[in-house]
Amino acid sequence: MSATETTRLQVDLDEFVAREYPKVVAAVGMITGSPRDAEDAVQDAIVGYLANPPQREIRNLAAWITVVASNRVRDVQRSRGAESRALATVGVSDESVDSVVEGLDVDVVKALDQLPLQQRQVCVLHYLLDQSVQTIAEGLGVSEGTVKTQLHRARTTLARLIERGNHRG
Known part of the structure; x- marks a missing residue:
């Protein structure tokens, strides 16, 4: 990646954080029904954007991050659901798992x-x-x-x- 491209990414991201970040976190929370996971997912999307920028030009960074973060939250929710079903299959509840850690x-x-x-x-x-x-x-x-x-x-x-x-x- 050239220095110009890196600078452009940084400018886009700085503008996004200054203007759009809170709205995007709220939007991801509403889309997924999980406000508590939304901020982490948005931050993960930002890190992904910086670490591995998309090959195509992103015209609306807020929309792109909203979609990526929403997908991330849904992935986490599916994983949690699968974990809960697996524990239920063997007769272990989430509460009993939590109680071990709390102990x-x-x-x-x-x-x-x-x-x-x-x-x-x-x-x-x-x-x-x-x-x-x-x-x-x-x-x-x-x-x-x-x-x-x-x-x-x-x-x-x-x-x-x-x-x-x-x-x-």
Whole structure:
């Protein structure tokens, strides 16, 4: 992308944010029936616009972002629906899933969210689901040594993050 094209994208986006952003968020919320997801979806659409600009010229950026964000919210809603149906099929309610997370210390949940994916996976499988290192290795398709290494790194990082969190408040 040329410097001129980058500048044009930035000008278009700056103008959009200054004039259209609140209206687009409200519109996406009304279209999808999910005002709480609308802002995240609009922001995702903006990031997508910057990261991978459309090949064709966009005449109305607000309309384009509204459509992209609305589609994103509907995708999220379909995913949530599929997840709820899958949980219902095996006899687990959303409330019971939420209660497990609510039973955890807030600092632990925040610290887990900051771990890299594989470390978070092995921690949850090992400590919350009481899975063995061997079972985790088989499930993730990695060696037992990798699982042990990831557990060690995760414990070290969690201890640091939780300790830092306890000194703030």
